[in-house]
Amino acid sequence: METEEILSRCDHTLLSQSATWKEMKEVCDDGMRYKTASVCIPPAFVKRAKEYVGDRLAICTVIGFPNGYSTTEVKCFEAENAVENGADEIDMVINIGELRAKNTEYVENEIARVKEACKGRILKVIIETCLLTDEEKIAMCEIVARAGADYIKTSTGFSSGGATREDVALMREHTPSYVKVKAAGGISDLADAIDFIALGADRLGTSRVVKAVKMQTEAQNGEINSDKSSY
Numbered sequence: 001m002e003t004e005e006i007l008s009r010c011d012h013t014l015l016s017q018s019a020t021w022k023e024m025k026e027v028c029d030d031g032m033r034y035k036t037a038s039v040c041i042p043p044a045f046v047k048r049a050k051e052y053v054g055d056r057l058a059i060c061t062v063i064g065f066p067n068g069y070s071t072t073e074v075k076c077f078e079a080e081n082a083v084e085n086g087a088d089e090i091d092m093v094i095n096i097g098e099l100r101a102k103n104t105e106y107v108e109n110e111i112a113r114v115k116e117a118c119k120g121r122i123l124k125v126i127i128e129t130c131l132l133t134d135e136e137k138i139a140m141c142e143i144v145a146r147a148g149a150d151y152i153k154t155s156t157g158f159s160s161g162g163a164t165r166e167d168v169a170l171m172r173e174h175t176p177s178y179v180k181v182k183a184a185g186g187i188s189d190l191a192d193a194i195d196f197i198a199l200g201a202d203r204l205g206t207s208r209v210v211k212a213v214k215m216q217t218e219a220q221n222g223e224i225n226s227d228k229s230s231y
Contacts, residue, residue: 003213004035006193011060011089011182011205013040015157024049030210031057037203038089043082050086060089060124063114066158068093068128072110079117089122090114091182091205093156094140096131104143111147124151124182124203130161134170141174151203155185162186165199172200188212 012031014023024045031039031053038058041049046061053059063078064070070078079090092114098106115123125147127140144152152175154163162185171181183196184205189212193204 001194001197003190006190006197006204006209007034007036007213009197009201009203010036010193010209011038011040011184011203012036012210013157013184013205013207015040015042015062015065021045021048025052027207028053028057030214034210034213036210040089040091040205043078043085043087046082046087047085058088059086060091060122061087062091062093062126062156064093064095065091065126066093066156068095068126069097072113075110075114076117079114079123080119083117083119083121087121089124090118091124091126091153093126093128096128099127099132099136099140104139107140108143108147111144111149115148122151123149124153125149126153126156126184128156128159129154129164129167129171130159137167137170138174141171141179145176145179149179151180151182153182153184153203153205155183155205157185157205163196163201165195168196168199168201 014027024041027039028049038060040060043061050059061082064075094107111125125144154167163183168183180202181200182203183201187204187206188208193209
């Protein structure tokens with residue numbers, strides 16, 4: 001698989017609590033340079049980022065993040081506000097406690113309401129697989145499809161674990177083809193990326209893949225420069 005194709009599936013991510021606008025701008029620069037699917041950044045930076053990149057790069061942000069236990073009304077407001085600020089894609093966290101309590105109607109209704117608040121933008125639903133049983137993961141595959149979301153996503157990257165190959169394969173098996181799968185959390189290099197894509201992931205949430213390609217490119221450029229200077 002070509003590196004360009006892998007990068008085109010990456011949501012280049014920076015969600016650190018301490019990140020500054022300077023760092024967000026660098027992430028946007030890298031996203032545009034390497035033609036990633038989007039950059040995934042905190043809501044507070046969406047407006048500035050969209051004004052900075054214009055139509056050159058999709059802006060993704062998160063709501064109900066990372067714990068998912070905001071009220072539905074708050075999540076809908078967050079989604080509406082993000083869209084008003086220029087977000088092209090929304091990644092929401094489900095209410096994990098309601099799912100574990102088998103209140104699936106609540107979870108499905110919340111996703112559907114957030115999807116409506118997105119006003120046609122892409123909605124990815126984070127289920128936090130590391131906290132769920134296989135039965136709950138399969139149930140979420142069905143719920144996400146019924147609720148009308150565009151993607152089901154493994155993880156926030158802020159809990160006890162990230163994407164696993166087993167979870168991505170399970171989600172792809174039990175999710176209708178019209179719902180895509182996003183793997184996020186712990187995807188460290190191009191080899192990981194290729195594995196997850198082969199297992200059925202359409203998107204990858206990662207900061208490390210772009211960094212790895214960037215380091216490789218800079219190293220190659222350094223070798224080229226060194227060779228030229230020796231002549």
